[in-house]
Amino acid sequence: MDHHEFGAAVRHLRESTNPATVGLPVGRRRVQGLRREELGELAGMSADYVRRLEQGRSHPSAGVVNAIARALRIGRAEYERLCALSGYAAADGQVPNEIGPGAMRLLERFTDTPMFVSDGAMNLVAVNSAFLALGHWTLTGDHWEWNVAWRTFCDPFVSFRQSAADATDHEAVLVAQLRSTLLRYPADASLAALVDELRSRSRRFDTLWRTPRPVTAYESSAEFVHPDGAAVTLVGNLLAIPGDDLAALMLTAAPGSADAARLAEIVSGAGHPAIVKVGQPGPG
Structure with missing residues (x-):
């Protein structure tokens, strides 16, 4: 210590x-x-x-x-x-997953930017309609279907593509986030179960868990293939929301690029902007 x-x-x-x-x-x-x-x-x-x-x-x-x-x-x-x-566990030791007013304001103000809010265990807590419009986040019925780390290491998205360098950065951030969260919430049984499952199901995750890579950047680029067949390349930036111990991921395209124009088309087709709290029916 x-x-x-x-x-x-x-x-x-x-x-x-x-x-x-x-x-x-x-x-x-x-x-x-x-x-x-x-x-x-x-x-x-x-x-x-x-x-x-x-x-x-x-x-x-x-x-x-x-x-x-x-x-x-x-x-x-x-x-x-x-x-x-x-070196002590906090009083309750549970990862908080309640979305506070600060996180809600982010989602409400950036309606044309695909965005989600996740807890410290990388479970999605809320998403906006622009994020859902990308159409890449398919549901599998698995217990961890809304967990970013699980979907990355154990059940990758077919419509989500990254270069080797970007995938390396992305994986390093996920492992670092989970290691930090487990240190802060060692008594959270659900978090411990997630880490155990990831280590047993993914050799790549287990290797990174035992020998973490240094985090060089909290952003990475990816190509999202829309259900209509067209692709758009976006950069994801992870932003901390300290008061709630949550994080927000914003997906943006280079200004003035063909990807920015394509993203605008996708978002405009999403209909009325909405915020959906994961695990709850209907808009938040």
């Missing part, structure tokens, strides 16, 4: 906390955020102990991690990260 990384995270949270949000007077301050003395008082510990934590000279107990989280009133994602950095 890297105590310095935990300490750096605590210091960043302390310095980025608005005193007013934790019930302290703002006034004229010489330092950004909270002082160590203020965090110590709120969390029930000395300022010197806060200093040792931030310098990586002390290992916190689970109670200390919880006290700091309560004192700073941090969100779920930040709390889970502190727990992971200190």
Whole structure:
């Protein structure tokens, strides 16, 4: 466990906390955020102990991690990260899959851009109609049919094509995401079952799990073959949504390209823009 990384995270949270949000007077301050003395008082510990934590000279107990989280009133994602950095499982240990207002706004504002929102286990939580219009995400009836990692390693899409280099980047991101999520949510039985199934069903995934490739970019290109036979090449960019511990994937074409024109045709044929929450009937 890297105590310095935990300490750096605590210091960043302390310095980025608005005193007013934790019930302290703002006034004229010489330092950004909270002082160590203020965090110590709120969390029930000395300022010197806060200093040792931030310098990586002390290992916190689970109670200390919880006290700091309560004192700073941090969100779920930040709390889970502190727990992971200190080597403890979070209180409930379940991967969150509720789509919050921030993620919903992304889907609502980019109606002409194929997009989905996934949880930390790479299960799709919600998609927009532009994404469904691509017509490549076929349903199989399998338990993991809406999981990106499962569909990539165990049940690939016929209408989704990548170069060897792009496939390498894509797989590296998926494995890195799952490894990070399992570290944050070690008690999530469904996540553990998914990883076990992937390792047993896919030799490629198992190899990457044991010896991960470095993630060089959180984007990759792919060719989507529409049901009408025409293809469109899009670049997928993965964006973190920290407050909900979710991620959004946006698929875009090069501006002014033939692919951009083709994408506009596909999206326009999708009808009225809608957001569909996966696993629930009808538009979200």
